Amino acid sequence: MIKLTFCARRLANLSRAEFQRYWWETHGPLVRRYAAALHIRRYVQVHTLDHPVQDALRASRGGPEAYDGVAELWWESIDDLGAVLQDPAGREASQVLLEDERHFIDLARSPVFVGEERPVVAERA
Numbered sequence: 001m002i003k004l005t006f007c008a009r010r011l012a013n014l015s016r017a018e019f020q021r022y023w024w025e026t027h028g029p030l031v032r033r034y035a036a037a038l039h040i041r042r043y044v045q046v047h048t049l050d051h052p053v054q055d056a057l058r059a060s061r062g063g064p065e066a067y068d069g070v071a072e073l074w075w076e077s078i079d080d081l082g083a084v085l086q087d088p089a090g091r092e093a094s095q096v097l098l099e100d101e102r103h104f105i106d107l108a109r110s111p112v113f114v115g116e117e118r119p120v121v122a123e124r125a
Contacts, residue, residue: 001041001074001075002074002076002078002080002081002114002115003115003116004071004081004112004114005070005113005114005115006071006072007067007111008068008070008105009067009068009105009106009109010104010105010106011106014104016048016050017050018104019069019104019105020047020069023045023047023069024045024047027097027101027104028043028045030096030097030100031043031073031097034097037084037087037089037090037092037093038094039075039081039083039084040073041074041075041076042073043071043073044072045069045070045071045072046070046071047069048066048067048069067110078114081114
């Protein structure tokens with residue numbers, strides 16, 4: 001299983017709440033609409049909490065400011081992900097999503113990468 005991880009930072013003119021609301025209510029349904037064209041198996045949004053524990057965790061490690069959220073998208077294989085760029089419907093879907101992301105994500109400060117999941121602790125019942 002291949003996963004694309006997108007560490008999102010909001011545009012400077014948006015509050016975290018505005019960013020997360022747009023992401024959930026507007027962008028999320030857009031991804032759902034194009035899921036088949038994108039060949040994705042799963043899409044998850046991880047919304048950063050506005051809680052004192054964030055600052056405590058960051059300070060304990062000397063880390064940077066938290067992302068406003070993380071998007072996770074899964075494909076069966078790297079070839080399935082690559083097929084999106086070969087498929088006209090996949091290219092169109094990717095372009096539509098990128099244009100929408102420009103409304104709420106600071107793309108220059110939002111890293112994106114592809115990796116392979118290697119579970120260490122399995123889900124427990």
